[in-house]
Amino acid sequence: MLKKKLILSDPLKFLVQETNNEIINGCFGAVASRAGVGKTSFLVQIAISSLIKEKKVLHISIQNPVDKINLWYQEIFSHLTRQFETKQSKQLWEHLVSHRFIMTFETESFDFSKLKTRIEELKTQNIFVPHLVIIDGLSFDESILTELDDFKKFAKSHDLTTWFSVRMHRHQMSDNNEMMEQIYGQLSDLFNIIIQLVPEKEQIQIKWFTRVKDINNHRNLFLDPATMLIKENPAR
Amino acid sequence: MNTIIQKVRNIGISAHIDSGKTTLTERFLYLTKKIHRIHEVKGKDGIGATMDSMELEKERGITIASAATYCQWKDHEINIIDTPGHVDFTIEVERALRVLDGAIxxxxxxxxxxxQSITVDQQMKRYQVPCIAFINKCDRNGADPFRVIDQLKEKLNHNAVAIQIPIGLEADLDGIIDLISMKAIYFDGEFGDIIRTDEIPNSLLETAIEKREELVDAASIFSDELTEAAIEEVEIPDQLLLDAIRQGTLKRELTPVVMGSAYKNKGIQLILDAATQFLPSPMEVDNVALNIDDNEAPFTLTGKKEDPLVALAFKLEDGQYGQLTYIRVYQGKLMKGDSCINVRTGKKIKIGRIVQMHADQMEDVEKIEAGYIGALFGVDCVSGDTFVSPGLNLSMTSMHIPDPVISLSIKPKDNASESNMAKALNRFTKEDPTFTTFVSNETGETIISGMGELHLEVYVERMRREYKTEIVTGEPSVAYRETITRLTEFDYIHKKQTGGAGQFGRIAGFMEPISDDNFVFENKVTGGAIPTQYISACEKGFLSCLSKGPFMKYPVTGIKITINDGASHSVDSSEMAFQAAARGAFLQAYFKAQPVLHEPIMKVVVETPDEFQGNVMGSLNQRRGMIIGSHDMGQITAIEAQVPLAEMFGYSTIIRSMTQGKAQFTMEFSSYKQVPKSVLEEIEKKIKTGT
Incomplete structure (x- = not known):
């Protein structure tokens, strides 16, 4: 019951509509912003949105420990279920956790070949068969583009939807649009969709670029700074 | 004994198993001249470290009971409690942290x-214990103290800052650079007891300057004077920096990090210096008792030795001279020959012999004053009892004691063993509140319960060794619990009128599941439908059904019973009749309330070399484990899972053979969860066949 209600009130449904379902089905996407703007909470919302649809999520984090990632999930989940009965939320939370696997790496110990081996091991031993892979905290530079391309093929062959976080540096942010176009120019062959989080006044605006078409600005979506949940601004 | 309380430090040494706590304590005792030779844990000399006073600890290389000892360093008195490193003995760690003012x-x-560093850190947070960190084993291959500092920040949220850097690492560890005095310090002599101070080697000067800047930056938050000095770029006096670091440490907002190698005797003196410089004296810690006369309201103790006595018995040991009670005095003083009251029993006790402990040796003293730790002989009490001066009714804050999750039946092999077993159990249950024992009404067997398989194994082994008791143990059994899942009404009449006095009682109401309590009884009967004098009999009747649930014969928990109607008879109603009616009402409603079985789920963390992580995950998965996550640290991966306790028996043997003894795991109680249907059928079968 609660699951149904959450699916109906899923904040990501705006994006699903706006991006012709690219956000969920077999997508290779990225969320880009500078540090501390809300990439992780955005990715966690994508993950929870999949979990409530019974899709298993493998959350890879580079640097952050398992407990910290779990806290993100708890926080976002508690905001999403605030208006519902506690007992039901608790039961649903326990159910969702069993569909989620958090895998964390120290920065220096992460590489894509290791990750691929791990995913294959999990699948072969039938320990965990993910539908969605979230990769948070990866340092993006040109040297990993080939590896990313290779991982994209791997993801496709294993039927995995994959989302990355891309951290942009402050000096790159002098002109957001120019910057995004630059990033998009570099990565558009790789990613089906790039979502950009841009702090503007007291809100964090959500902008996106897709390969299908640029349908930006159809809706005014933002992250509510109090809860970090995706919201729509109807005034626009 | 040092009479200046500001110069006293009560400290604990807490850490993950095998990270070198006992070796470190041994070095402390040697350097403070409490012992004259160093013995290693699992030492080749067959003696073992001084703090591991129990034979079993020496054999296994682990510290089980926390031995208390004191030593003097420069003009300070340091009381040290060596705490166990295994999670199964966490109550010992918790108790130690309750009485300590600071920790390493x-x-x-x-x-x-x-x-386990994470578990221990959480415990320190719970008791607000300020701490310094010591990064040990810098002489080992793969040593990287700065990575550990990063982990302290990321995993434990400590504002950790190095106050030292090593001179060389791994086999090349030569000494330590002190970032406060900006000097290189070397440790000469067989046991590193000769300190040589020198200039910082040129190759490390740049790093030392950079790290000192980081230190000044972190410490300046706690001192305006230091901030000004740093901004004006004037020379910073050592004392100014020390004071700022101390302020941060006392507030638990800064964790100064020292480093070295206990085994190679490098940096030990500097840890003692840091403990005396940064950790609080007993006067700097607010200790709060509970005022029993005021509904257990918090009551801050003065800590003055002139005020009435408040002391806590935090550990008991049974030695050759009788029961030894470790005690911390929080206020007033305990004098030989004085009398005080045990708050729990209300009994007056007379203080006989008072000693200060040095592992298993002792020194007689005349008194223990506020802030000090000592031990008493001949006092009958249990662990956690509070002693006060007559007229006071205060109890020290109750300690968090988890319920036992595993049981084992034990049987003595012969008559001699029987009486010894009783003595041993009496002592162990007094020493350790997480270890309980009872005799099963059905089988007549003695059942022991505790926090894990190893916890019980150690006590069985101690009975064999210390009490020469030969014991046969049964299969471990899990503490399952029954509970209900829906609200159900009852309306039951107990009527018996066949010969003799009749019995009559009618009870109506409902039962419902609750999550935050084991049993709640509510009386909503109006108009005297059930006379007031029979209400407690109703509650008693319901309570009597809880110890053995009708569903699977396990204790019933998480249930609320509300009675709202009933009937009585002027002649035939009695307490007995209403107790029987309550039992009938319980049975009437229980199965309709859809009972389920809950089992203890353990948080299991396995640390394994990378190459075995797939196998380890597989083994946890096979045990109905839900893998929460894994953390890859390069060579080692830590896998965290939630696994039913019932599936974890013998796992230590399995994991050893699966990983060539290279993996280790810790296990602690996490929560109770519903047993899946398939497993429930198996348990039912077992109950039926009696296996």
């Missing part, structure tokens, strides 16, 4: 922040 968190420079 020992971390391995290779293993870093491991699973």
């Amino acid at each position: 968190l020992v971390l391995c420079s290779v293993g870093g922040v491991q699973s």
Whole structure:
């Protein structure tokens, strides 16, 4: 019951509509912003949105420990279920956790070949068969583009939807649009969709670029700074 | 004994198993001249470290009971409690932290922040214990103290800052650079007891300057004077920096990090210096008792030795001279020959012999004053009892004691063993509140319960060794619980009128599941439908059904019973009749309330070399484990899972053979969860066949 209600009130449904379902089905996407703007909470919302649809999520984090990632999930989940009965939320939370696997790496110990081996091991031993892979905290530079391309093929062959976080540096942010176009120019062959989080006044605006078409600005979506949940601004 | 309380430090040494706590304590005792030779844990000399006073600890290389000892360093008196490193003995760690004012968190420079470091850190947070961190084993291959500092920040949220850097690492560890005095310090002599101070080697000067800047930056938050000095770029006096670091440490907002190698005797003196410089004296810690006369309201103790006595018995040991009670005095003083009251029993006790402990040796003293730790002989009490001066009714804050999760039946082999077993159990249950024992009404067997398989194994082994008791143990059994899942009404009449006095009682109401309590009884009967004098009999009747649930014969928990109607008879109603009616009502409603069985789920963390992580995950998965996550640290991966306790028996043997003895795991109680249907059928079968 609660699951149904959450699916109906899923904040990501705006994006699903706006991006012709690219956000969920077999997508290779990225969320880009500078540090501390809300990439992780955005990715966690994508993950929870999949979990409530019974899709298993493998959350890879580079640097952050398992407990910290779990806290993100708890926080976002508690905001999403605030208006519902506690007992039901608790039961649903326990159910969702069993569909989620958090895998964390120290920065220096992460590489894509290791990750691929791990995913294959999990699948072969039938320990965990993910539908969605979230990769948070990866340092993006040109040297990993080939590896990313290779991982994209791997993801496709294993039927995995994959989302990355891309951290942009402050000096790159002098002109957001120019910057995004630059990033998009570099990565558009790789990613089906790039979502950009841009702090503007007291809100964090959500902008996106897709390969299908640029349908930006159809809706005014933002992250509510109090809860970090995706919201729509109807005034626009 | 040092009479200046500001110069006293009560400290604990807490860490992950095998990170070198006992070795470190041994070095402390040697350097403070409490012992004259160093013995290693699992030492080749067959003696073992001084703090591991129990034979079993020496054999296994682990510290089980926390031995208390005191030593003097420069003009300070340091009371040290060596705490166990295994999670199964966490109550010992918790007790130690309750009585200590500060702690040294020992971390391995290779293993870093491991699973139990996280548990121990949470305990320190709970009791607000300020700490310094010591990164040990800098002489080992793969040592990287700065990675460990990063982990302290990321995993434990400590504002950790190095106050030293090593001169060389791994086999090249030569000494330590002190970032406060900006000097290189070397440790000469067979046991590193000769300190040689020198200039910082040129090759490390730049790093030392950079790290000192980081230190000044972190400490300046706690001192305006230091901030000004740093901004104006004038020379910073050592004392100014020391004071700022101390302020941060006392507030638990800064964790100064020292480093070295206990085994190679490098940096030990500097840890003692840091403990005396940064950790609080007893006067700097607010200790709060509970005022029993005021509904257990918090009551801050003065800590003055002139005020009435408040002391806590935090550990008991049974030695050759009788029961030894470790005690911390929080206020007033305990004098030989004085009398005080045990708050729990209300009994007056007379203080006989008072000693200060040095592992298993002792020194007689005349008194223990506020802030000090000592031990008493001949006092009948249990662990956690509070002693006060007559007229006071205060109790020290109750300690968090988890319920036992595993049981084992034990049987003595012969008559001699029988009486010894009783003596042993009496002592162990007094020493350790998480270890309980009872005789089963059905089988007549003695059942022991505790926090894990190893916990019980150690006590069985201690009975064999210390009490020469030969024991046969049964299969371990899990503490399952029954509970209901829906609200159900009852309306039951108990009527018996066949010969003799009749019995009559009618009870109506409902039962419902609750999550935050084991049993709640509510009386909503109006108009005297059930006379007031029979209400307690109703509650008693319901309570009597809880110890053995009708569903699977396990204790019933998480249930609320509300009675709202009933009937009585002027002649035939009695307490007995209403108790019987309550039992009938319970049975009437229980099965309709859809009872389920809950089992204890353990948080299991396995640290394994990378190459075995797939196998380990597979083994946890096979045990109905839900893998929460894994953390890849390069060579080692830590896997965290939630696994039913019933599936974890013998896992230590399995994991050893699966990983060539290279993996280790810790296990602690996490929560109770519903047993899946398929497993429930198996348990039912077992109950039916009696296996």
